[in-house]
Amino acid sequence: MEKWENNRAWFLVLPVFVIVAFSAIIPLMTVVNYSIQDIFGPGNAVFVGMEWFKEMLTDKRLHDALGRQFIFSGLVLLIEIPLGILIALAMPKKGWKASASLVTLAIPLLIPWNVIGTIWIIFTRPDIGLFGVGINSLDLLDVPFDHTARPSYAWVTLMAMEVWHWTPLVALLCYAGLRAIPEAYYQAARIDGASSWAVFRYIQLPKMRGVLTIAVLLRWMDSFLIYAEPFALTGGGPGNSTTFLSIYLVKLATGQFDLGPAAAFSLIYFLIVLLFSFIFYQALLNVGKGEKSV
């Protein structure tokens, strides 16, 4: 769509700018401030320049955590996005069934994250949890299932919990996007003799580009920053096998209470998320060049 050129549009954006700037810039300045100092106590700090950044960037444990994080977030996107699309396509369009589906779908999203972790602990326990008991009764594994018995078990449980928890977000966004497609497109496709795959590929998928961008970026960012759920479920273990970046950061910050390195770490963390989000964003924007609107 051809946009109107008018700098007075800034007035419409001003409230948003003010409130977000206020919430973001002040803390950011604080963090930058801490990241370049060695803080011994209140009012007792020494300027150390890039010292913490160097230390963090060469920290092996940070590299490991980063690697695990990429695998985790990658798996999240690979599973949740297609699954969410499929669910949205299968959902009823109207009537009581649509309402019931929407409410059911939303439920996992509404549970506080620490509760989710805790509930899945119980759920997967081999003695009192349905999932744990169920898997073990099948007698397929050499080591009995317990969510922290082995790194692979921990990962499986974590992924199951994560997919269970967040796929509905993708599905809801895609559903809203699908409902916004005018009926005439489907009618024209029928008249043109298009197969349902063609309808998906040429009508539904392109028109969902907007919501899919939001879904991909949100899931990327939130999974990369994830803390509460994996911490509640595995505490980062067994060993370090599920210690993702956020968990490592908190361990570092609360363990040694070293604000300096923690702040430097936070900034590096932020920049990584920023970089990849930017890449995704540009990629999705370019795919859509010339495709926006009717």
Add this chain to the structure above:
Amino acid sequence: MKIQKRSLALLFYFIVLIVPIYWMLNMSLRDNADIMLSFSLYPTDITFKNYIKVFTDPTWYSGYINAMIYVSMNTVMSLAFALPAAYAFSRFRFLGDGQMFFWLLTNRMAPPAVFLLPYFQLYSTVNLIDTHIAVALAHCLFNVPLAVWILEGFMSGIPKEIDETAFIDGYSFPRFFLTLFIPLIRAGVGVTAFFCFMFSWVELLFARTLTVTEAKPIVATMTRTISATGLDWGLLAANGILTIVPGALVIWFVRNHLAKGFALGRV
């Protein structure tokens, strides 16, 4: 036949979705000792004491009330700020628009832990600690960008010609925006309201850090189920079930906006 397969698959998915919830319900209706000692598919000794505790103990039910208050405040605020901004991004080209849009998103990219101490200091300074408005404002950090983002997408699906026609017909901007435009993006407003509600409702770190007692929400109170005797699983489960209710209501109310979507030609 094809439709049959689809609904069956969907039904299967919903069942898988519900199972952990059912398990939580199961636990909420049992005594702690019962939960830890025996595995059973359904509660054999049903007890409502976990729920009764929540409804009668003020430290518990006030958690729900507090949360409802600041979450509602935040949803309204986020929508109010985001709607005009989203319109601007959708309809206008102005200095720094692309950069500003992306900058908004970046506010969701920092690990939340980073903001805790600065926020605490900030809100202490202006004496807003332990107030609902503090949490509502703090949540705007991540909800407002999301709201702008989602709304802009929906708004861009509406041709500018509709705005132009309305202005030619003599509508003032507020009247056009409120009576014509917003109804057209109903689906988007519904989705946005739900997400703002949801992200604010489940958020723990800010809600816990910025409140003490007056505005303490249920998500924070629930972490107190850890006691000397270990986790009170039954109570935790009961609260887990109850926390679903407000959100389920919200999505019930916006379900029509989601399902109807936007239909050209009805303009």
Add this chain to the structure above:
Amino acid sequence: MARIDMQEIAHSYVAQPEQESDYALKRIHNTWDDGGAYALLGPSGCGKTTLLNVISGLLTPSKGRVLYDGQDVTDLPPEKRNIAQVFQFPVLYDTMSVFDNLAFPLRNRRVAPDEVKRRVLEVAEILDLTPFLKKKAAGLAADAKQKISLGRGLVRSDVAAILFDEPLTVIDPQLKWDLRRKLKEIHEQLKLTMIYVTHDQVEALTFAEQVLVMYEGELVQIGTPQELFENPQHKFVGYFIGSPGMNFLPCTLDGNMARVDGVGIPLDDKMAAMGQKARGRLELGIRPMGLEVHAETVAGGVPARVYTMEDQGSFKILTVKLAGHTLRARLPEDHSVTQTDVWLRFPPHWTKLFADDRLVSE
């Protein structure tokens, strides 16, 4: 190209229709001749889109049958009927080029690539789209997009009819003219059956050979634009067609005169005779163009008071009050009226009698 028959079609959107008002289409019984250019004209909500969807197969009617060249297609879905439909807004496959958009219906039907190319180039030529073939369809202007929508219908050489549902709605006014002309050209060139739904009488009257006027789910009149103007069979046709619409005055019959609140207006003998036989509420109808306005008394003249006069450039609209009723007269631009009291004359051949909203007949 096909002849389309609608036999006793009625449709209701309500599951269990009880009374007449539950029906969106009350009784449609009509034949659309092969190769004709038809307009389906009526106000919003009169059922035109419903009827169009019944023809195309997007809707199965509650009652009645649809025949293409004598074959019953009522239960056939649209893709089996070989029709093309153009919607109110351009419906395109945004990710494809113009060429691929036009080729899409053919490729779905497994037409050989050479044939596909030939047909697409042919249709692109007719629609002046040839320079755009390689471009992405999404980037073009609304009128080009509508042409592509039309093109997807034209590529199929066996297309039975092309249905248009208010296709010029999103087109800029300057370009509407060009598109309308192009549609007429295509009709003359390809001799396809075209059915054009609209609420705009100018579009209908300029495009069609035959206009079908719809009102509240019924076809109230079918005829050439000329016939509809001169001989409206239904009050609605009189009111809807013409700018401004027909004047109507409630009246009673007194021999050869119609009496409007006591004032006598002469009728021609034939009209009066038919009026005598008619039953129901009588109304007198006259088109603004036919109503004569005189500065002094004339034979058969009726006094009236001028209310307003609007100068529309090439003609004037005079609003007068006659015995409590408002009438409009359309005067040529050089005819000036300066006084407030005038005399109206109702030329008998312009004056029609309506009983219960229908034109009196033999």
